[in-house]
Amino acid sequence: MAYDVVVVGAGVIGAACAEALTAAGLSVAVLDRGAPASGTTAAGEGNVLVSDKAPGPELALAQHSRRRWPHLLAELRDLLGPRRAEAEWDAKGGLVVATTPAAAGALADFAAAQRTAGVRAEPVAPAEAGALEPHLTPAVTAAVHYPQDGQLQPVLATTALLAAVRARGGRVRSGVTALGVTTGAAGAVTGVRTDRGTVPCRAVVNACGPWAGRFAASAGAPVAVLPRRGMVLVTAALPAGTVRHKVYDADYVGAVAGGTADLQTSTVVEATRSGTVLVGSSRERVGFDETVRVAVLRELARKAAGLFPVLAGVPVIRTYGGFRPYVPDHLPVIGEDPRRPGLWHATGHEGAGIGLAAGTGQLLADLFTGRTPETDAKPFRVDRPGVMRKAAADEAA
């Protein structure tokens, strides 16, 4: 029997797509070459943010996703029970602070533009910022509170989504490497070739994150998805309330939008439910190199201690890194590939995949089943400029 859809990649994006597809009544198998939720997803901080995005298609998807997450988690709770659906969702809100006069102006303009797009971006007088974050540096020149920002624990969220897939009769297979697709008439997908044999299906979703470019190429339809490395520092557990929101420096926005290979860091400081504080995050284009660079860790630490001087005395107990999937125009790729009927992509979410997953899954399932999506899907289409690359065979020809 052929599956309606095989999703390749059991990270948060693949899991969200599979969940939405099974919710729509389709038969789904999810394949992962390793263990589910162990790649980019496991290296994420769990950001569900609207605050870091300028008005545009990504913000629209982020807003959609932000609306969707609490409902999705409630549906998972109904289906799986509270324990198995637990994802440590916390609508804690974000606080973006500027510490220089120049950054204060930029932040004010940015927030004003976001408000026109429906984001709740509430200016906070510098003197009042301390009421929201008692340990924040007094050197604040401007602050904006984003009550819509949230957080969840990415691995819990992903495993809960996959549990829902299984509960609806879907299949999740670990340790199965997808090698390409089989095709039939007019080049349409008829199955996924794997190291464990071919899995017949009507369609395949490429949710391979930073490795999506490789799978797409093996399916004969290359896309420009590249890895960008990020590192996060984790402190020992601190008393509750030491850091209350997602707090980040206003220069974060610039780093997200940038595309240079040079190291970029911008401070994001937040506590987790277990009491540890996460300090992110860096962005480096170093391919899939996993070597830790101390200079990156130093930069993260320096900026975090600048935002929260109290953190200087706190032990850092680990660091972890991951590869974010990015596309040169910094927009996700969601939709069917016109070159290969039945091949769908859901990737390129860079550092926002956790937050954008709920909306992405719904968007993809809507497109797949012919429903009108809640968010305009056109900006994410595969055949926009700069995304599709020539297949090796084409180039040779």
Added chain:
Amino acid sequence: MSAPEENGQGAGEPGGHGPAAERTGVAGQVAKGPGADPPDADPPGADPPGAEPPGAGRLGAGPPGASTAGPDPAGMDRAAGPGVPRRSPVVVIGGGPAGMAAARAAARLGVRVLLVDSGAALGGQYHRQNSLAGRDRFALPPGVEHLPHSVVWALEPVPGGGHRVHLRTGPADGPGRTGRSVETRALVLATGAYDRALPFPGWDLPGVFTAGAAQALAKGQGVRVGERVLLAGTGPFLLPVAASLTAVGAEVAGVLEAGEPVTAWLHRPADAAAGWRKFGELAGYAALLARRRIPYRRRTAVVAAHGADRVEAVTTARLDAGWRIVPGSERRTPVDAVCVGFGFVPQLETALAAGCALDGGFVAVDAAQATSVPGVFAAGELTGVGGAAPAAAEGEVAGTAAARLLGARAAPPAAALRRARAGRRFAAALARAYPVRDGWRTWLREDTLVCRCEEVAYGELHRSVQERDALGVRAVKLVSRAGLGQCQGRVCGPNVACLTGVPDAAAFARRPIASPVRLGELAEPPEADPEARPQ
């Protein structure tokens, strides 16, 4: 021996918090350090019969992948960049038998050496010096700079070849640690191993120690962990611990060996030959046990500890060949301390940070102690646990090879090569003779803590991993929180891997921050290193 000392908890801390140390129980002591004290039972030098002389030429061969001999193999230049200059010192990490021997060997060949050690005094766990004695027993030749109280918190490759070692020096809990980074083209890792503790009901009670921690307290400070103490675990290294406990006046109620080592040795005559001298040593300990009327029981273990605020009694039981409890064999014994040691876990942080390949959970090395990474050597218990004398032999070989890599002229150290080779055979034989059997998992109850830092009980671990279908090490940690706490899986990692079926136990040992460092320390601008090349 770097990282865990950083946690600053537990016994054996210089300055001595005896009673406080007891309160921290096993995790405290394990987290405290490379606890174990491999054998006082070491053969004094000669080789077992049948040990073949190693190919003398191999030492000069250099690391795999850079086999074109010569002190400065082009193979080191992995990436663009000038690399670390040749005049860099040999950097040795760890001041135990292997590290000291490596430093001496390299310095004797006229190469500058920096010896980095987390302890206050040289000797490591094996030669742990009594902090009250006041005089250092170990002298190093001129040319060795000894950096005590120093931990390596990160290690990174330098483009073009070589490594940069990031250090903090000073008391772990003090605010005044100083930072330094050193570059080297010849790095010797001698970070040792610490004992593995298996969980059992009550193992988190104060009064439960690792054998190595008890040994360290006895030898380092003359402190006994209890009045009436039971030793349990597997392997011959429990015996010298019994001797040390006896020496500080503790009553040793028994030594419980979970395995069936005699049978295991007899099934492999070659192994028995490799260890025959060790048997002679062990006979000495057996005589001591007999003199003191200390029972030694095979296929027996402590399977539960009892007590309100600390250990008051334990349940011992006979085990079958797979280490399951033989029904009806449980006995309750009153004791006020238990010491456990189920083999050793190598301290792999720096080796993994350097990218060294592993073999059977230990760092893979060739005859010259070269790892899979050019310019990185490993010696001692990182490569297998055979005791202090083989570790020192490996250290001498590694130090010589490191010096040659930097251009020193030296003949291969034939005697050390022979001893190192014999030691490796012995370590392998020991590992085969004293395996940890899976039956220990049946000792656990639902509420037995597996990860003590994050207080994850066995039932909870099992449930979260099952319900979430977690498979890889990252997912297992993040759905259960096991291994995410203060000790970063140093204590629970191998056990969690075994309980959850994670295939790659060493993945728990990947800790790019090899030892906790304060955020403020990280934030400091890097100390100018006199060795560092201009950036």
